[in-house]
Amino acid sequence: MAISIRIPASLRTLTQAKEEVTVDGATVRAALADLDAKFPGFKDRLLDDKGVKRFMNVYLGDEDIRFLDGLDTPVKDGDSLTIVPAIAGGR
Amino acid sequence: MSARVLLVGVGGIGHPCALALAAVPDIELVFLDDDRVERSNLHRLVAFDEAHVGAPKAHALAEHIERELHATRPVVIVDRATPDSVRAHVDDADIVVEGSDNFATKFLVADACGLAGKPSVHGAAVGWSGTVLSVVPARSACYRCVFEDLPVGDAVDCATAGVFAPVTAMIGAVMAAHVREMLGPEPARAAKLSHFDATAGMFRHRTMQRRSDCPLCCEARVITAIDASRYSAPLCSH
Secondary structure: OOEEEEOOHHHHHHHOOOOEEEEOOOEHHHHHHHHHHHOOOHHHHHEEOOEEOOOEEEEEOOEEHHHOOHHHOEOOOOOEEEEEEOEEOOO | OOEEEEEEOOOOOHHHHHHHHOOOOOEEEEEEOOOEOOHHHOOOOOOOOHHHOOOEHHHHHHHHHHHOOOOOOOEEEOOOOOOOOHHHHHHOOOEEEEOOOOHHHHHHHHHHHHHHOOOEEEEEEEEOEEEEEEEOOOOOOOHHHHHOOOOOOOOEEHHHHOEOHHHHHHHHHHHHHHHHHHOOOOHHHHOOEEEEEOOOOEEEEEOOOOOOOOOOOOOOOOOOOOOHHHOOOOOOOO
């Protein structure tokens, strides 16, 4: 089950500058676990004990997974996840 | 009657946004910023040159708009948004454009806009990417619906990731476009999250849903006044 994940520019140090990576998994949780297995560090950056960190957003297509089933949202072959963190800057 | 547009921060993001809005009819611009021009800013503050180094950004930009663009001189307030002052500034505005460089100010201004029922446009740029979130109170997701609360620990800001100057220009331009849309017949159309990725040359726009448990805009909201203890985060040093 190939799921693409769009990596924000600020987290590409974890993916050797890759903008998009492909992972496996039947749910968002499994896809993110595979992302962390392939590119260690994502789990700590994205998740805490309550789920997705409060200043991070994960989208399945154009839908925020908070409004789906959160980390348990099912994904299927060809789906695309996007990570959008809160950022501050531009002084 | 002109719309009073308050720009909180006229640095890398607010600067291009202000230039784009300067000639728009029926807008009165108000700049709220106490920062001064630094040499390291010049590559992204395109209206300035070496002679402006050390000058207050808000005054220098207002002068440029009046002298070079022959537009109405913006109102300048050399100050920053603080828990004590933010409501007065926001209450006087019709639309708030927030281009500050730190999370504390972003959440402070977002909360003040939510409490005052003022439309707002929030922009940020770090490294090769940026976001614009436009909010129409009671009709769209607010800043806290999307980002919930101040980051703790490892959030990204321009102090840690730097900022690529063209990204600030893109974000400022999109913010100005959202302001124009908010002044039009269908302001709610402006309410969206736009995410720009310079490495892919790609903008993606999403319409955001309101969170039923949002602390700022849901029926059972817990934020009912500005409380200074909610806003503490380091300032960006770049």
